[in-house]
Amino acid sequence: MSVERIPILKMGEFLLVSIQTELDDRLAVNLQKELTARVAETGARGVLLDISGLDIVDSFLGRMISTIAEMTRIMDAETVVVGMKPAIAITLVEMGLTLPGVVTALNVEKGMELLRARTRASGEGDGIHSLSTYHTAGHQ
Amino acid sequence: MESTVSQHTILPATSESDLVTARHLARGYSKEIGLGLVDETKLVTAVSELTRNAIVHGGGGSVCFEQVERDGRQGVRVTFEDHGPGIPDVTVAMLDGGSSTKSLGLGLPGSRRLVDEFELHSEVGKGTKVMIVKWK
Amino acid sequence: MSNPKPAMVRRSGEETAERYRMLIEQSDDLAIYLLSPSGHIETWNKAAEKLKQYKAQEVIGKHLSIFYTKEDQERKLVEKELEEAAQTGKFEGSGWRVRKDGSRYWADVIISALRDDDGKLIGFAKVSRDASERKRQEEIIEQQKQDLIELSTPVMQLWEGILVLPIIGTLDSQRSQVVMERLLEAIVSTGSEVAILDVSGVPTVDTMVAQHLMKTMEAAKLMGAECIISGIRPEIAQTMVHLGIDLSTVKTRSTLARGLEEALRTRQLAIVKSSRGEGAK
Numbered sequence: 321m322s323v324e325r326i327p328i329l330k331m332g333e334f335l336l337v338s339i340q341t342e343l344d345d346r347l348a349v350n351l352q353k354e355l356t357a358r359v360a361e362t363g364a365r366g367v368l369l370d371i372s373g374l375d376i377v378d379s380f381l382g383r384m385i386s387t388i389a390e391m392t393r394i395m396d397a398e399t400v401v402v403g404m405k406p407a408i409a410i411t412l413v414e415m416g417l418t419l420p421g422v423v424t425a426l427n428v429e430k431g432m433e434l435l436r437a438r439t440r441a442s443g444e445g446d447g448i449h450s451l452s453t454y455h456t457a458g459h460q
Numbered sequence: 461m462e463s464t465v466s467q468h469t470i471l472p473a474t475s476e477s478d479l480v481t482a483r484h485l486a487r488g489y490s491k492e493i494g495l496g497l498v499d500e501t502k503l504v505t506a507v508s509e510l511t512r513n514a515i516v517h518g519g520g521g522s523v524c525f526e527q528v529e530r531d532g533r534q535g536v537r538v539t540f541e542d543h544g545p546g547i548p549d550v551t552v553a554m555l556d557g558g559s560s561t562k563s564l565g566l567g568l569p570g571s572r573r574l575v576d577e578f579e580l581h582s583e584v585g586k587g588t589k590v591m592i593v594k595w596k
Numbered sequence: 597m598s599n600p601k602p603a604m605v606r607r608s609g610e611e612t613a614e615r616y617r618m619l620i621e622q623s624d625d626l627a628i629y630l631l632s633p634s635g636h637i638e639t640w641n642k643a644a645e646k647l648k649q650y651k652a653q654e655v656i657g658k659h660l661s662i663f664y665t666k667e668d669q670e671r672k673l674v675e676k677e678l679e680e681a682a683q684t685g686k687f688e689g690s691g692w693r694v695r696k697d698g699s700r701y702w703a704d705v706i707i708s709a710l711r712d713d714d715g716k717l718i719g720f721a722k723v724s725r726d727a728s729e730r731k732r733q734e735e736i737i738e739q740q741k742q743d744l745i746e747l748s749t750p751v752m753q754l755w756e757g758i759l760v761l762p763i764i765g766t767l768d769s770q771r772s773q774v775v776m777e778r779l780l781e782a783i784v785s786t787g788s789e790v791a792i793l794d795v796s797g798v799p800t801v802d803t804m805v806a807q808h809l810m811k812t813m814e815a816a817k818l819m820g821a822e823c824i825i826s827g828i829r830p831e832i833a834q835t836m837v838h839l840g841i842d843l844s845t846v847k848t849r850s851t852l853a854r855g856l857e858e859a860l861r862t863r864q865l866a867i868v869k870s871s872r873g874e875g876a877k
């Protein structure tokens with residue numbers, strides 16, 4: 321299989337991950353590892369995960385996204401997932417995979433605004449669309 | 461319950477690259493019958509879940525794609541078959557969170573919600589067969 | 597005709613039988629023919645010849661399955677249809693059939709079981725008609741219905757970043773689906789973070805529709821946008837509560853005006869550069 325990698329760009333105090341290729345499981349797992357390493361090494365305050373290039377998110381990828389968000393949060397860097405396509409959002413909701421606790425934004429620009437607002441006033445989450453319902457599997 | 465098959469493709473499901481191929485095939489078949497983007501995405505996602513189950517839990521198997529027609533309606537039928545350990549308690553496995561691993565356990569119940577027809581047959585020690593259909 | 601007359605006809609009075617036979621032979625719209633209990637063709641009329649392109653001598657004695665598609669043959673569809681007719685007295689259905697030249701047409705079919713006075717099955721009468729045109733019409737109507745749904749569901753951008761979707765009329769699950777997709781598409785194309793779904797023009801909300809609304813909001817959240825539902829009338833509020841739908845995570849407002857107020861407020865708080873902070877208080 322390919323030895324492709326998902327590029328991780330540093331933008332000021334944030335990291336930008338833009339997934340522009342079909343994400344197979346191995347690539348996903350590698351990304352998870354590399355990203356946490358980069359957060360640690362750069363001391364980034366936030367991560368923008370741009371998934372506008374993704375055509376599907378199944379339970380494996382959904383879980384990976386949640387895990388990334390959780391891991392970076394522990395490392396004091398908020399992850400904002402941006403650019404999810406409508407068809408994917410509908411599919412995830414239908415499946416019952418609502419990515420609890422993951423912060424989302426419409427696009428990279430809005431996600432960046434959100435991160436800035438959040439790192440500046442890391443108290444109230446004004447206008448931050450946090451998926452506040454913390455579903456656990458098994459509870460619809 | 462009667463439907464007509466007009467074309468089909470059988471794919472092995474043993475490795476991760478098969479998973480990618482299965483998704484592509486699901487997309488191709490969806491386009492063939494003119495499914496809308498949302499339904500196409502639902503089908504591709506269900507195929508991804510069930511192919512992964514056949515690989516991970518079933519120890520590998522096969523995936524069969526068929527373009528079908530019933531009462532003038534076009535559809536895509538996908539059958540996943542493996543000769544793995546089978547599912548001891550299908551009712552539990554079909555529940556949200558009914559995973560045998562620490563996983564979410566959304567694959568089976570989730571994909572059932574994404575398609576129009578869903579049939580699961582499993583026998584312990586013999587294997588598992590799942591059949592799904594998405595109608596136009 | 598040299599072929600034996602079917603038992604049923606033979607049993608009736610000679611005169612009636614003759615009238616019957618003529619009626620069947622003359623019909624030029626309905627293909628009518630008789631089958632033996634095993635499904636072999638015993639009689640043939642003009643309409644059948646016109647429809648299926650076979651002449652009487654080519655089909656009499658042949659099995660009904662020759663008109664079915666190969667796949668239907670493999671699945672023993674004929675046998676299943678005949679069995680249903682034998683058991684319940686009648687089979688009614690539609691499906692693709694094949695002409696002699698291999699072309700297909702959509703057929704409406706009725707198969708009736710024929711029994712003698714003792715109740716013994718003596719054969720079947722089959723009436724079939726070319727319904728290809730009707731099928732095409734149905735498809736067109738379905739398409740038009742779809743177009744109409746889309747036309748009757750406008751998505752408007754009321755303000756930068758704020759969409760309004762007034763829903764007027766009954767929401768069935770098909771329309772809810774369209775509403776959901778259009779709204780989410782519009783969120784992306786306009787980059788709107790807030791969408792107001794105004795349901796004041798919706799007479800009733802059933803379980804399916806309420807669930808669709810909830811799913812729409814959840815999907816919007818996954819995409820990074822927020823939905824506000826406005827114009828929820830008391831009956832609808834009751835339905836939603838009765839359905840056990842958790843409204844605690846949902847922003848609802850009584851009127852569209854209030855919904856808009858809320859949307860603006862959300863936007864001003866979200867956009868930190870607000871220079872008119874005074875007005876918001």
Ligand SMILES: Nc1ncnc2c1ncn2[C@@H]1O[C@H](COP(=O)(O)OP(=O)(O)OP(=O)(O)O)[C@@H](O)[C@H]1O
Pocket residue numbers: 379380509513514517518542544545546547553554558559560561563564565566567568569588
């Ligand atoms: N093909 C199969 N062969 C054997 N067992 C299976 C098979 N498919 C599913 N199972 C069993 O059913 C359970 C539920 O499957 P499901 O796909 O819903 O969840 P999962 O695969 O554990 O997690 P997820 O799909 O959410 O990542 C699995 O944990 C496994 O025990």
Ligand SMILES: [Mg+2]
Pocket residue numbers: 509512513566567568
């Ligand atoms: Mg699974």
